[in-house]
Amino acid sequence: MVRVGIIGASGYGGGELIRLLKAHPGVELVGFSSRKHEGKPLSSAWPQLWDEGLFATLEDVLERAEVVFLALPNGLAMELAPRALKEGKRVIDLSGDFRLPPEVYESWYEIPHKSPGLYREAVYGLPELHREELGGARLVANPGCYVTATTLALAPLAAEGALRGAFVVGLSGVSGAGREGEGTFFAEVNENLKPYKVGGVHRHIPEMERNLGRLLAQGRPVRTHGPLGEVRLSFVPHLVPMTRGILVTVEAEVEGNWNQKALDELYQDFYAQEPFVRITEALPETKGTYASNRVDVKPLYEARTGRVMVFAALDNLVKGMAGQAVQNLNLMLGLPEETALPREGLWP
Numbered sequence: 001m002v003r004v005g006i007i008g009a010s011g012y013g014g015g016e017l018i019r020l021l022k023a024h025p026g027v028e029l030v031g032f033s034s035r036k037h038e039g040k041p042l043s044s045a046w047p048q049l050w051d052e053g054l055f056a057t058l059e060d061v062l063e064r065a066e067v068v069f070l071a072l073p074n075g076l077a078m079e080l081a082p083r084a085l086k087e088g089k090r091v092i093d094l095s096g097d098f099r100l101p102p103e104v105y106e107s108w109y110e111i112p113h114k115s116p117g118l119y120r121e122a123v124y125g126l127p128e129l130h131r132e133e134l135g136g137a138r139l140v141a142n143p144g145c146y147v148t149a150t151t152l153a154l155a156p157l158a159a160e161g162a163l164r165g166a167f168v169v170g171l172s173g174v175s176g177a178g179r180e181g182e183g184t185f186f187a188e189v190n191e192n193l194k195p196y197k198v199g200g201v202h203r204h205i206p207e208m209e210r211n212l213g214r215l216l217a218q219g220r221p222v223r224t225h226g227p228l229g230e231v232r233l234s235f236v237p238h239l240v241p242m243t244r245g246i247l248v249t250v251e252a253e254v255e256g257n258w259n260q261k262a263l264d265e266l267y268q269d270f271y272a273q274e275p276f277v278r279i280t281e282a283l284p285e286t287k288g289t290y291a292s293n294r295v296d297v298k299p300l301y302e303a304r305t306g307r308v309m310v311f312a313a314l315d316n317l318v319k320g321m322a323g324q325a326v327q328n329l330n331l332m333l334g335l336p337e338e339t340a341l342p343r344e345g346l347w348p
């Protein structure tokens with residue numbers, strides 16, 4: 001059994017990690033921290049849990065665990081990860097701190113990076129593309145939720161060398177903003193639908209462009225610190241009055257002549273061996289992936305305009321965050337990748 005700890009365990013990512021890891025046969029959950037709930041039982045933050053285990057201090061969790069999940073706001077992992085690694089722990093960071101080169105991170109996140117040298121040690125935690133690298137990783141940068149959906153939607157076209165750009169419309173449930181997310185009061189979210197962080201300012205843009213640029217330059221498998229090609233995209237996120245779920249509707253700017261058969265063959269072939277990516281006949285919908293680690297993807301050729309579109313749906317707290325982090329843990333530990341990860345969702 002591997003001793004695993006969660007730092008930031010009273011947030012949505014931490015809560016989902018607890019749900020998944022409690023059912024993991026190869027993991028012993030040895031600690032979970034929260035400043036607000038320190039010393040109190042898990043159930044004080046998570047009414048759905050019948051578990052009187054107590055929230056510990058960050059120090060205690062670091063002390064006890066062999067592998068730590070950092071489920072903290074951006075700007076904190078960059079201080080904690082170096083310490084954990086120095087103490088021989090392995091780290092899976094759910095924040096954006098190690099997803100981008102430090103100078104890119106600083107300009108988009110507007111946070112000075114305190115461990116710029118550590119970026120070269122980080123492996124990007126998208127198993128469908130980085131599986132080979134993840135085996136020996138000591139530090140994993142878990143992707144953003146919109147980024148996971150968009151990257152997997154466009155990866156086959158990028159790996160084919162056909163992708164030049166995209167227009168991405170993203171729709172997210174409110175849990176995407178975190179348990180204390182700004183602008184998420186019920187009275188203002190309910191019966192409302194709004195775009196936000198538009199005009200090329202959302203910090204997921206460089207992450208999406210780099211993921212696809214790596215594929216364009218390297219094909220699959222890609223290496224985190226390998227060469228990049230040029231992919232430019234527009235991204236328009238929207239807040240949707242629902243708890244969980246990400247849907248992306250993408251128009252891909254592609255080279256070459258396409259039709260539906262060619263798209264279907266490309267996508268079916270690219271994801272044929274993937275346990276958590278399903279190419280659907282029907283259009284993806286978020287509730288179909290609810291509480292599962294699956295991504296549903298559908299490429300569509302619109303004959304009347306010649307446009308190539310792709311739709312993808314996932315649960316932002318599972319494949320968009322905690323489920324993906326557990327998938328990465330499985331690969332890091334050499335365990336079967338699907339361990340403790342549901343492929344089927346809840347309905348309704």
Ligand SMILES: NC(=O)C1=CN([C@@H]2O[C@H](COP(=O)(O)OP(=O)(O)OC[C@H]3O[C@@H](n4cnc5c(N)ncnc54)[C@H](OP(=O)(O)O)[C@@H]3O)[C@@H](O)[C@H]2O)C=CC1
Pocket residue numbers: 007008009010011012013014033034035036037071072073074076094095096143144145175176177178179180181316317320321
């Ligand atoms: N929500 C989503 O869909 C996704 C989120 N992410 C990223 O994952 C990370 C976690 O997100 P999420 O779980 O939603 O966030 P939440 O806001 O829900 O939880 C944050 C956690 O961090 C703890 N925390 C906050 N500030 C500090 C601090 N200064 N020192 C120590 N602990 C602190 C909080 O507990 P306490 O204050 O009690 O210590 C809480 O446990 C974030 O970086 C987010 O950007 C990535 C993909 C998807």
Ligand SMILES: CC(=O)N[C@@H](CCC(=O)OP(=O)(O)O)C(=O)O
Pocket residue numbers: 074094095096143144145146172173174175176177178181204237239
């Ligand atoms: C609804 C909502 O606010 N969603 C968040 C996505 C959060 C996320 O994916 O976290 P990272 O910051 O770690 O990438 C946003 O748009 O910023």
